[in-house]
Amino acid sequence: MTDTQWWYITRATGIVATVLAVAALVFGFFFSSRNTGERRRPAWWLDLHNWLGGTTLVFTVVHIVASYLDRNSGIGLLQVLVPGTAKNASWAITWGVIATYTFAITVFTSWPRKRLRPRLWRLVHLTSVVGVALAGLHAFQVGIDATTLAFEAGLAITAALAVYALGVRVLALLVNRTHQG
Amino acid sequence: MSDRRILPPGDPLLARLERLERERQGTNNRQVPTGTSPRQFAPPTATLNARQYALQAARQYAPQPAPQPARQYAPQPASPAAPPASPQAARLAALQAARQPAGQTARPLAGKQARRKRPARVAKFGALALSCATTAGLVYLFADINTTQAANQALAALPTAVPVATTGAAPATPSTVPATTPVVDSATTVVVAPTTIAAPVVPVVQAFNGDVIDTRYGPVQVQLQFTNGGISEVAVVAYPDGDGTSVRINARALPTLRNEVLAAQSAQINSVSGATYTSNAYKKSLQSAIDQARAAGITAIA
Numbered sequence A: 001m002t003d004t005q006w007w008y009i010t011r012a013t014g015i016v017a018t019v020l021a022v023a024a025l026v027f028g029f030f031f032s033s034r035n036t037g038e039r040r041r042p043a044w045w046l047d048l049h050n051w052l053g054g055t056t057l058v059f060t061v062v063h064i065v066a067s068y069l070d071r072n073s074g075i076g077l078l079q080v081l082v083p084g085t086a087k088n089a090s091w092a093i094t095w096g097v098i099a100t101y102t103f104a105i106t107v108f109t110s111w112p113r114k115r116l117r118p119r120l121w122r123l124v125h126l127t128s129v130v131g132v133a134l135a136g137l138h139a140f141q142v143g144i145d146a147t148t149l150a151f152e153a154g155l156a157i158t159a160a161l162a163v164y165a166l167g168v169r170v171l172a173l174l175v176n177r178t179h180q181g
Numbered sequence B: 001m002s003d004r005r006i007l008p009p010g011d012p013l014l015a016r017l018e019r020l021e022r023e024r025q026g027t028n029n030r031q032v033p034t035g036t037s038p039r040q041f042a043p044p045t046a047t048l049n050a051r052q053y054a055l056q057a058a059r060q061y062a063p064q065p066a067p068q069p070a071r072q073y074a075p076q077p078a079s080p081a082a083p084p085a086s087p088q089a090a091r092l093a094a095l096q097a098a099r100q101p102a103g104q105t106a107r108p109l110a111g112k113q114a115r116r117k118r119p120a121r122v123a124k125f126g127a128l129a130l131s132c133a134t135t136a137g138l139v140y141l142f143a144d145i146n147t148t149q150a151a152n153q154a155l156a157a158l159p160t161a162v163p164v165a166t167t168g169a170a171p172a173t174p175s176t177v178p179a180t181t182p183v184v185d186s187a188t189t190v191v192v193a194p195t196t197i198a199a200p201v202v203p204v205v206q207a208f209n210g211d212v213i214d215t216r217y218g219p220v221q222v223q224l225q226f227t228n229g230g231i232s233e234v235a236v237v238a239y240p241d242g243d244g245t246s247v248r249i250n251a252r253a254l255p256t257l258r259n260e261v262l263a264a265q266s267a268q269i270n271s272v273s274g275a276t277y278t279s280n281a282y283k284k285s286l287q288s289a290i291d292q293a294r295a296a297g298i299t300a301i302a
């Protein structure tokens, strides 16, 4: 495989990982919203959410490995692991690194979830929301395709979806509070 | 144990309760003696939160199921004196009882519900397949865009045509032989009158546009430039560039054809394989330009 081919894979998996992360976030919020509200929450939402979360991490890892193997990207082991060490687009890569950490923490605390206190688990889990936002920023800043209209339109649509899901969640929280008095 | 008595033997909930109990004991022993609770657990009322309290209350005051002969659950003695095995077990049992509508038997997590623990199989594998397909599609798209961009760059690097001067009387068709000798300064492409130039000092470029030759993919037209009577450059005025495939084919073919013309100094050149239409039209247009040059008095052409 040539550098150029790894570069294509970096870009493709980056885009897919972003979409998956937003999908996981949306299903997470939807599921939790039903939890607080009175409507039935289909079990498959949570199941799909967990799966999407895991798949997000897998695609992110492929994205990082591909950017590492592309010798023109300037991404080495240090740049992958330590925020702020990338020479080009330092901030943009930093967002990606932090996003990756939040995804990893979220996924790996979700399997042994029962061992954690619920509040702590949720706090840790919700860092992934910040992660999704940072991943979006990373994509926007570093993406070679970020200048194309299709990419920007797609990013705007996924951002809108995420904000909508967040809105549903917050609304459910507020409604629930009011009902409880 | 009171929790067990509301459940039929073999009930999944019962298995779950027993597992919880074993976990609490830290044993893996599957033979938990029934009827005796190894560790009696009495939750202090103070530690019950509102929800647990409500659930326990609901459990105690829920209407009892009417006894039924088949698939009947043992009637639950609403005895507050017999505490559940663990808080989790208490919650489960209480939930079970609280959910149970009046006059109906308890409906444990059984059958279809229990089996459908992982219900989103289609959506999950659909999402995975879609993700992989999208990745592959994007990689293909990026590669395609990149090749097209490279081709466009190669085409942009080709020499450009220079303006061809024509007399006012002659129609401005590409095949028209310039009536007065067009003299073009090759560096600035400013047309100057031939008389103003000291002929031997400045290289004189004479340009002739060949005929426009139509192919099924678009028109082809070349421009021959002569410097001091020899073919010094061949530019392409028009070539099929309406689609990515044409762009890529011509990005490969046109530089090859140009090199051949410069080497052969004639229209006796080979076609580029895979670019037959362009090659043939190119040769025809080239030949017409050479004919014009001959008519204009340039003779040193093979």
Ligand code: HEM
Binding pocket: A021, A024, A025, A028, A029, A031, A032, A033, A035, A046, A049, A050, A051, A052, A053, A054, A056, A057, A103, A106, A107, A110, A111, A122, A125, A126, A128, A129, A132, A169
């Ligand atoms: C990138 C990965 C992930 C993201 C972005 C994500 C995001 C979220 C969000 C935003 C919520 C809503 C939380 C709330 O509103 O309180 C949620 C809930 C949840 N997530 Fe995730 N999640 C991810 C991965 C996972 C994984 C891998 C699992 C399990 C294997 C998981 C299990 C859960 C569960 C069980 C809930 C429901 C919490 C509740 O309401 O009780 N998540 N997730």
Ligand code: HEM
Binding pocket: A010, A011, A012, A013, A014, A015, A016, A017, A018, A021, A060, A063, A064, A067, A073, A075, A079, A080, A081, A093, A095, A096, A097, A098, A099, A100, A135, A136, A138, A139, A142, A143, A144, A145, A146
């Ligand atoms: C250690 C973490 C990460 C590193 C080192 C990294 C590295 C890179 C690099 C070098 C590029 C630029 C590719 C180019 O030259 O165009 C890129 C683009 C991108 N990355 Fe990341 N990334 C990381 C994490 C993430 C995460 C977590 C996501 C989202 C879930 C993500 C999504 C994207 C997207 C969408 C692009 C734009 C692709 C395009 O231009 O088409 N990245 N990343």
